[in-house]
Amino acid sequence: MTVNDGLHAPRELISVAEVRRHLGSRVDVGVGIEATGLALSDVAVPDGSLVALTGEVESISEGVVLTGLVAVPWQGSCRRCLEPVEGVFTVEVREVFETHPTDGETWPLTNDQIDVGPLLHDTALLALPLAPICSEGCAGPAPDRYPAGSVADDEHSEEPPRDPRWAALDGLDLDDTSTDSDG
Ligand SMILES: [Zn+2]
Structure with a gap:
């Protein structure tokens, strides 16, 4: 990872010492990361652009809850016309x-600080569209020669028969109500 001198680096760490003094108190936050290597095969967050979060931090008994909106800028190619x-x-x-974070469910809070870098990184990757299109009506590069949707789409309009085993599952109540003897 690069080491910034900090002057213009987006802030990734939020100090929560103040807000944790009073349970339930809140504070507005604005943080961000500079994107590097945030890319799927066809789309990416351009390197150097800002993935920013604006929201608030609220203290709870074991830590804090961070809520807000993350803005994820992205670029790619239309999967139909390649523009x-x-x-x-x-x-x-x-x-x-x-x-004391739960692995895979909550994030660590250390030294009265939270690091939103990993969260913003993951959020940006999950937000990227797998198959971007320039517009809903995009007809592709040569719609006159290759009209969209007219080729073989109507050949089999019926859905394939369902596996009867899935039908059996439909009737199941999957609530986990089994009671273990929790000692
Ligand atoms: Zn297009």
Whole structure:
């Protein structure tokens, strides 16, 4: 990872010492990361652009809850006409940071600080569209020669028969109500 001198580096760390003094108190936050290598095969957050979160931090007994909106700028190619497309996704987040985090569920809170870098990184990757199109009506590079949707789409309009085993599952109540003897 690069080491910034900090002057213009987006802030990734939020000090939560103040807000944690009073349970339930809140504070507005604005943080961000500079994107590097945030890319899928056909789309990417352009390197150097800002993935920014605006929201608030609220203290809870074991840590803090971070809620807010993450703006994820992205660029790619239309999967139909291959023209460049770009946009900004806005993703809602609500994440818990704890002094004793649960792996895969909550994030660490250490030294009265939370690091939103990994969260913003993951959020940006998940927000990227797998198959971007320049517009809903995009007909592709040569619609006169290759009209969209007219080729073999209507050949089999019926859905394939369902596996009867899935039908059996439909009737099941999958609530986990089994009671273990929790000692
Ligand atoms: Zn297009």
